[in-house]
Amino acid sequence: xxxxxxxxxxxxxxxxxxxxxxxxxxxxxxxxxxxxxxxxxxxxxxxxxxxxxxxxxxxxxxxxxxxxxxxxxxxxxxxxxxxxxxxxxxxxxxxxxxxxxxxxxxxxxxxxxxxxxxxxxxxxxxxxxxxxxxxxxxxxxxxxxxxxxxxxxxxxxxxxxxxxxxxxxxxxxxxxxxxxxxxxxxxxxxxxxxxxxxxxxxxxxxxxxxxxxxxxxxxxxxxxxxxxxxxxxxxxxxxxxxxxxxxxxxxxxxxxxxxxxxxxxxxxxxxxxxxxxxxxxxxxxxxxxxxxxxxxxxxxxxxxxxxxxxxxxxxxxxxxxxxxxxxxxx
Amino acid sequence: xxxxxxxxxxxxxxxxxxxxxxxxxxxxxxxxxxxxxxxxxxxxxxxxxxxxxxxxxxxxxxxxxxxxxxxxxxxxxxxxxxxxxxxxxxxxxxxxxxxxxxxxxxxxxxxxxxxxxxxxxxxxxxxxxxxxxxxxxxxxxxxxxxxxxxxxxxxxxxxxxxxxxxxxxxxxxxxxxxxxxxxxxxxxxxxxxxxxxxxxxxxxxxxxxxxxxxxxxxxxxxxxxxxxxxxxxxxxxxxxxxxxxxxxxxxxxxxxxxxxxxxxxxx
Numbered sequence: 001x002x003x004x005x006x007x008x009x010x011x012x013x014x015x016x017x018x019x020x021x022x023x024x025x026x027x028x029x030x031x032x033x034x035x036x037x038x039x040x041x042x043x044x045x046x047x048x049x050x051x052x053x054x055x056x057x058x059x060x061x062x063x064x065x066x067x068x069x070x071x072x073x074x075x076x077x078x079x080x081x082x083x084x085x086x087x088x089x090x091x092x093x094x095x096x097x098x099x100x101x102x103x104x105x106x107x108x109x110x111x112x113x114x115x116x117x118x119x120x121x122x123x124x125x126x127x128x129x130x131x132x133x134x135x136x137x138x139x140x141x142x143x144x145x146x147x148x149x150x151x152x153x154x155x156x157x158x159x160x161x162x163x164x165x166x167x168x169x170x171x172x173x174x175x176x177x178x179x180x181x182x183x184x185x186x187x188x189x190x191x192x193x194x195x196x197x198x199x200x201x202x203x204x205x206x207x208x209x210x211x212x213x214x215x216x217x218x219x220x221x222x223x224x225x226x227x228x229x230x231x232x233x234x235x236x237x238x239x240x241x242x243x244x245x246x247x248x249x250x251x252x253x254x255x256x257x258x259x260x261x262x263x264x265x266x267x268x269x270x271x272x273x274x275x276x277x278x279x280x281x282x283x284x285x286x287x288x289x290x291x292x293x294x295x296x297x298x299x300x301x302x303x304x305x306x307x308x309x310x311x312x313x314x315x316x317x318x319x320x321x322x323x324x325x326x327x328x329x330x
Numbered sequence: 331x332x333x334x335x336x337x338x339x340x341x342x343x344x345x346x347x348x349x350x351x352x353x354x355x356x357x358x359x360x361x362x363x364x365x366x367x368x369x370x371x372x373x374x375x376x377x378x379x380x381x382x383x384x385x386x387x388x389x390x391x392x393x394x395x396x397x398x399x400x401x402x403x404x405x406x407x408x409x410x411x412x413x414x415x416x417x418x419x420x421x422x423x424x425x426x427x428x429x430x431x432x433x434x435x436x437x438x439x440x441x442x443x444x445x446x447x448x449x450x451x452x453x454x455x456x457x458x459x460x461x462x463x464x465x466x467x468x469x470x471x472x473x474x475x476x477x478x479x480x481x482x483x484x485x486x487x488x489x490x491x492x493x494x495x496x497x498x499x500x501x502x503x504x505x506x507x508x509x510x511x512x513x514x515x516x517x518x519x520x521x522x523x524x525x526x527x528x529x530x531x532x533x534x535x536x537x538x539x540x541x542x543x544x545x546x547x548x549x550x551x552x553x554x555x556x557x558x559x560x561x562x563x564x565x566x567x568x569x570x571x572x573x574x575x576x577x578x579x580x581x582x583x584x585x586x587x588x589x590x591x592x593x594x595x596x597x
Contacts, residue, residue, distance in 0.1 A: 018496075074475060099495040103477040106429075106465025115554040116429070118461045119454075132558075135566075136458050137359055138343045140350045142566050143458075146559040187474035188504035191490075195498045204496065208596055232597070243516075250516045251498075256459070257370065257514050265596040275347045286594045288587070289572075297347060304573045304590050306583050316584035324588045324597060 001128055001150045002035030005090040006058065007081055009072060009100050010043030015052040017205075021161040022096045025123060025154075027057025028164075029092060032125030038062055039172070040084040042077055043069040054172035056164055061174045062088065068181045072100050075185040078107045083179045085112060091150035092130060097158040105155045114151035121160040121282075130154075138256050139279035158204070159262035159283035201235050203254065208234030209263045209284075211254060213277075214241035215270020215291060216310065222248055224314040225269060231321055237261065239271045255280035269310045273298030290314070331389035331484070333379040334446040335413065336436055336467070338369040339397045339404035340457040350565070357563040359457070368404045371452025373520040375512035376408055379450050380521070382482050390414045392443060396435050397421050402536045410523035410531035417443075420540040423548055430553025433466035438544040440471065447506040448489060453478055453513040461511075466553075468509035476504055480515035 006026035008019045023039060030037040039058035041049055044065050053061045064084050068076045081104065085093055095101040095108070102118060109116035121142075122133040130152060132145040203209060210229045212222050222236065229236045237259070238252040254261055256276040262283030269290045271277060278301055281287060289302040292309045299305045306313060342365040351360040368376075376393065383389040393408035393416040395401045405416035419435050421427060427435070440446055449471070454461035468475030479502075481492045493500040494513050504510075512518065523531070541548045575590060577583035591597040 099478055099493070102461060103465070103475065106462035107469055107475050109462070109554070110430075110466050110469030113554055115558050116462050116466075117555075117558070119459050131561075134459075136563070137341075137350065138456065138459075140345075140347050140565065141352050141359065141563055143357075143563050144561040146561050147557075148559070149554070149557045151554075187508065188476050188502050190500050191503050192501040193495075193498070194500070232591075244519075246516070250514075265591065265594060274344070275350075276343060286596065288590070288594075290587075299572045299574075302572050304575055304587070306575045306587055308580060308583055312580045313584065316580045317587055320581070320584035320588035321591070321597065323585070324592060 001091040001125070001130060001152070002033050003089050003091045004030040004033065004035055004037045005085060005088055005093045006037060006039050007093060007095050007101070008039055008041045008045070008049070008053065009077065009096060009098070010041060010045035010069070014046060015049050017163065018096050018098050018158070020056050020163045021156060021158070022094050023053060023056035023058055024164040025156050025161045026094050029123055029125045029130065033128065033130070035125070036060070038088050040064060040081065040088070042080050050172070050174050054170040055166045055168060058172045061172045062177050063174070064177045064179055066179055066181050068183055068186070071190060073186045073188065073190070074103055074107065075187055076181055078104050078111065079181055079185055080179050081108050082111050084177055085151070087177055091152065093151065093153045095153060095155045097156050102155055105153050109153040112151050112153065114153045115147055115149070116153040117145060118155040119157045120154050121157050123154055123156065135279065138276040139282070140275045158260045203235055203237050203252070203259045203261050206235035206261065206263050208232050208265045209237050209261055210234050210267045210269065211237040211239065211271060212242055212269045213239035213271030214245070215272070216242060216247070219247040221270065221310065224310070228314055228318055231318060234265070239274070239277050268298050268302070269314065271298055272296045273301060331383065331386055332444050332446050333383060333389060333391045333448050333450065334440060334443065335372070335376045335379050335391060335393050335408070335450040336463070337372040337376065337393055337395045337404055337408060338452070338455045339366050339395060339401040340369045340455060342367045343370065343456040352563050352565060354563065357560055366400055366403060368407055369452055369456040371454060371456070371512060371514060374514045374518045375450040375452050376411060376413065377518045377520045378479065378482050378512050379448070380412060381518070382484065386484055392417065394419065394436060394439055396427070396432050405536045406531040406534060407523070409534050410527045411521055412527060416534070416536050418536055418538040419544070420538050423540045424551055426552070426556070428552045428555035429460055429462050430466055430555055431551040433463050433470050434551055434553070435544065435546070436463070436467050437470035438546050439539060442539070442544065445507065448482065449507070449509045451509065451511045453511045464509055464511040471509065474504060474508045475510070476502055476508060477511040478513045479510045480513060481517050482510065
């Protein structure tokens, strides 16, 4: 296995972290296998994507452009990807860890006759085989898989890939692959898109997340978290327990059944630390917990913790942060 | 309108991490005292199907499960939630089934049933988190696949689906028959069965289909995923050491925590 392909789905604007992650994972795999990495851009992305793909490690960039790829449409994208994989003799194909990448992966694999694994947190190549680590049982265990046969389709877990340092000025051979796609392939159509309303940055992009769980006891507790988040420039998230109770919208949910986040600071307030929640925060740089139960499992995952009732702790922390800032002259 | 919901029975994922053990030899979780339940997103999928049927004022829902004898309980739960029919596919006849094999068994069962307008799967199983059987099933059936749906409505010949995306929400129109995967949402919280429906389901005989009924050769059922070597299954060790921030008063703890946040460069 030497031919590694990173699939990129065109989106408005410049290349984003999602694409940088696919390219970085692909570059590492190609290096381990002694192979090459081709970036396949599906749809008409801005021209800056070519250079960016090279900067994140692509040896070559293949653009697949067709009127039918102007908007994401599953069957059209899969067919375009299948043709590109065939033309490049792809042996390992990485799909982006986005809604669309996850949707395409099994359908594409089925057409390629490929083994397919999603939610991968580590993939390394060595001596013609790919070693895959995939968490299972809601993050309570890790499975190790070894792929010896091509083709293989992989989807990395969002935010689990450390993005490579951008090599400015790196060049890649860029080409176009003409595909004829029958418009009749398309069996579904996106008729409306709605951006999610969230306070502060999107959870997935937030540098600071203040998150609340069952321990908050009701929706009012979240008001304190919103105030603290406003002060720190953060976004408020929640555990499944809090969302299931209807205290906050489902879109705030972090975990296996919600969003996967990778902030610099994850402050878990009144969150016990169920493994399904921890799955969503495994990419966080620093986890700090506030919980009145000293036995809460969240402390095992946190680098610092305070055993205290949030009702007194959070207002005190808000004051302490203000004082700290005042002392720093900020 | 015929709606088919594919269910998986799994070990209760709510089992606390402290009670969770794996058998490293067999490479599977030790069940211990854990309950067997319908995988979480599969129940959401069933709920979406129930709402769709009830809104249409009629139609039939068939629950399908590839599983061992114990999976009858999962199917009875589906019946108690008011699925109309339930069929178990005898997993014991197909050892070491891979995701392709599971999809092929479901496809074979679907071909035997009256044609389905929509086939539902959960977005991923709550034990292995594969998130691939739905897509593979769509491929086997040569039907479109639409993933991560929170809800579904019918509008004439079309199904109008509400999709949760990275950015927010999408409305997707799709002509049936199609395979859709369902994610959890406020609007599809699984209903609690009524007591009388539990009693009714308890008495229900659940038919089981095997290789003979499905016209399948068990030796040829698996696909490319069977070629992956399952090298190991283990519980990851947490290497973080938690620094407990203490103090005489809440104010003192708060001041120390603020300092800690400053040390972490997040203040």
